[in-house]
Amino acid sequence: MQETHSNTADPALSQMPRSLSKSAFAKFVEVSPGRISQMVKQGLPVEADGKIDVARGKLWISENINHTRAASHAKGPTLFGEEKQKTSLTAERARLAKEQADAAEIKNAILRKELVHASDVEREWAAVLRKVRAGVLAVPSRVRQLLPHLTPHDVEVFDNELRRALEDLANDD
Structure with missing residues (x-):
C-alpha cells in the first residue's frame, strides 16, 4: 500500500503517492524505464524496497539532469x-x-x-580598382613616349588589347 503526502496547501500533492516503483516513476516523469535505470546508476535515490520517493526523485532530477539537452526531451519533459x-x-x-x-x-x-562594414570594404576596393584601370589605360601613351619608333598602329594594338583585357575582367562572373 502506498503512502500519500499530507500537504493540504496543494490538493494535487495530497493525491500524489509518496513512493512509486521504478516503472511507475518513469511514467510519472515521462521518461523510459531504461532512462530511470540510467539515473539510478548516476545517483537517483532509491529506497530499500526498490521504490523511488517521488519528492526526492523530482528534486534529484531537477538538480542533476541537464534539461536543455535534446536527449532529455526525447521521451518528453521531466520537469513539473x-x-x-x-x-x-x-x-x-x-x-x-x-x-x-x-x-x-x-x-x-x-x-x-x-x-569593418562590407560597404567600407567595397568602397575601398572600388577606389583601388579605379586606380588600376586608369594605370592600365595610361600604358599606351607612356609606351608611345618611351618608344617613339612605334607606329600609331602599334600603339593602337596595345591599347585595344589592354582594353579587351580590362573588359574581360569586368565581365568575368
Whole structure:
C-alpha cells in the first residue's frame, strides 16, 4: 500500500503517492524505464524496497539532469508545472544574455578595427580598382613616349588589347 503526502496547501500533492516503483516513476516523469535505470546508476535515490520517493526523485532530477539537452526531451519533459516554466524562463534568459554578449563582442571588434562594414570594404576596393584601370589605360601613351619608333598602329594594338583585357575582367562572373 502506498503512502500519500499530507500537504493540504496543494490538493494535487495530497493525491500524489509518496513512493512509486521504478516503472511507475518513469511514467510519472515521462521518461523510459531504461532512462530511470540510467539515473539510478548516476545517483537517483532509491529506497530499500526498490521504490523511488517521488519528492526526492523530482528534486534529484531537477538538480542533476541537464534539461536543455535534446536527449532529455526525447521521451518528453521531466520537469513539473512551475519548475518547467522556471527552466524555460532560465533558458530564454541565458539565450538573451548570450545574444547580448555576442552583440557587445561584435561592437568591440568594430571599435578595435578588427571588423569593418562590407560597404567600407567595397568602397575601398572600388577606389583601388579605379586606380588600376586608369594605370592600365595610361600604358599606351607612356609606351608611345618611351618608344617613339612605334607606329600609331602599334600603339593602337596595345591599347585595344589592354582594353579587351580590362573588359574581360569586368565581365568575368
